Amino acid sequence: MKLYASLINVIMEYKIKSRIWIEVGDNVLLGDGRVQLLKAIIETGSLSKAAKSLEMSYKKAWKLIDAVNKSAETPVVSMSIGGKNGGGAIVTDYGKELITAFETINKNCWKFLDTQTNTLPKSNI
């Protein structure tokens, strides 16, 4: 009995989840998807390759980065067309700082929420 109860508690535990994002004015600057995309750009050096690596359409990736660039005053990713390798995309130092700040805040938010789980009412099965 005690065994079953503890098993159920393990399986059916509550989990508080969250998503955070950064807004500037009325525009979304950064969210989880955009951060993943920026990191893929850092790894691949181009927007199209980054999109492909995330199995995302180039169009969607471009729209996301366009929105980031439009809502950020300080440049986050700089694009270049033509040239040796056809062009490419580079995440600026400021963009990299944003990424690390975002990810640490996100992790800390998750940690905080985990501490709040025990404030939820117990379900009596």
Next chain:
Amino acid sequence: MKLYASLINVIMEYKIKSRIWIEVGDNVLLGDGRVQLLKAIIETGSLSKAAKSLEMSYKKAWKLIDAVNKSAETPVVSMSIGGKNGGGAIVTDYGKELITAFETINKNCWKFLDTQTNTLPKSNI
């Protein structure tokens, strides 16, 4: 010059936003929309009136509540068909406890995120 800079800082300030939700197993138990709907049910006493008050279709409201009831072991809202007023929906005490817990956690999450705003890199306009 100093004046303009401070004005820009006020207008263009970063804002870290978030949404939280509670999962049980793999199912979503509660999110912001469901909490609003539950509160509307408490106020109106019926699912259809609650949906109307939130300008939400009855179908959508029913689906949300159905999902809540299916993912919760302890009943959250009990429905009755027929009778004096055709039936109705009642949020259980357990459901009310869930609502208040959810809302305080949410507020505390927002407060926490507000304290983290200054860890974001400064944009140099």
Next chain:
DNA sequence: TTTCGCTATATTTGCTAGGGTATAACGAAA
């Protein structure tokens, strides 16, 4: 000046979540 791979953008196609509508089932009270 030709090639190449990338950015940038328009157009079409396809899909799915959601609204609208209709209708059945229900049960207390008049």
Next chain:
DNA sequence: TTTCGTTATACCCTAGCAAATATAGCGAAA
């Protein structure tokens, strides 16, 4: 037993978003 307002559910249909496709433009290097 009729009325009434609700829950519950099926069906069609549409708008809006996303994917797919096509194509133009670019510039360094060979």
